[in-house]
Amino acid sequence: MLNIVVLVSGGGTNLQALIDAEQAGQIPGGKISCVIASKPGVYALERAAKAGIPSRVVERKAYPDRKSYSQAILEALNEEKADLVILAGFMVILDEMVPKAYPNRILNVHPALIPSFCGPGFYGLKVHEAALAAGVKLTGATVHFVSEVCDGGPIILQGAVPVRNDDTPETLQKRVMEEVEWKLLPKAAALFCAGKIKVENGIARVEEE
Numbered sequence: 001m002l003n004i005v006v007l008v009s010g011g012g013t014n015l016q017a018l019i020d021a022e023q024a025g026q027i028p029g030g031k032i033s034c035v036i037a038s039k040p041g042v043y044a045l046e047r048a049a050k051a052g053i054p055s056r057v058v059e060r061k062a063y064p065d066r067k068s069y070s071q072a073i074l075e076a077l078n079e080e081k082a083d084l085v086i087l088a089g090f091m092v093i094l095d096e097m098v099p100k101a102y103p104n105r106i107l108n109v110h111p112a113l114i115p116s117f118c119g120p121g122f123y124g125l126k127v128h129e130a131a132l133a134a135g136v137k138l139t140g141a142t143v144h145f146v147s148e149v150c151d152g153g154p155i156i157l158q159g160a161v162p163v164r165n166d167d168t169p170e171t172l173q174k175r176v177m178e179e180v181e182w183k184l185l186p187k188a189a190a191l192f193c194a195g196k197i198k199v200e201n202g203i204a205r206v207e208e209e
């Protein structure tokens, strides 16, 4: 059974999708063994507690810079014996030391079709604001492996949704989450745990089901 450690910063709806999938037997071979939050008091921690999952807080504010914070996260991941790490609404950019220690073992969900609307500064609602400002007619979400380039690692799964004329960042975020993120993140976790994702020359290939 692989230990899945989920990193969160906020409401944790993607964490909830992972918990629900695990409880429904949809991630055979994996178990969410710990949730780590970058802030105390976030609702994601309550979701973990309700599901009986141990959690810890490694507070971003308690560290002076990205490197020392990343070192603390790395130590926590090692202590938790993480086999798979999932960034589920984790709003901190980690130093490259973390993906280097866990190459192709960290998943991230990003609320856009990478390589659009991604990289430093594109997180949460800001991504949907940018999509609306650009007038794109389709957007979506991407699950990818985390590399040393922010939002730049191998793409595993993507799904698209239409943008409507009357969308606000909030309505678009809701559609992307409901129709794509909450489905694809648990699916990618299951594929990983089943050994069905291979990376060659920086490209991820998912074994056909």
Ligand code: GAR
Binding pocket: 009, 010, 011, 012, 013, 014, 015, 088, 089, 090, 091, 109, 110, 111, 122, 123, 124, 127, 177, 181
């Ligand atoms: C999600 O839309 C996730 O894709 C996004 O933040 C939201 C978190 O929601 N993540 C990023 O923007 C990371 N770059 P949640 O806490 O309810 O899962």
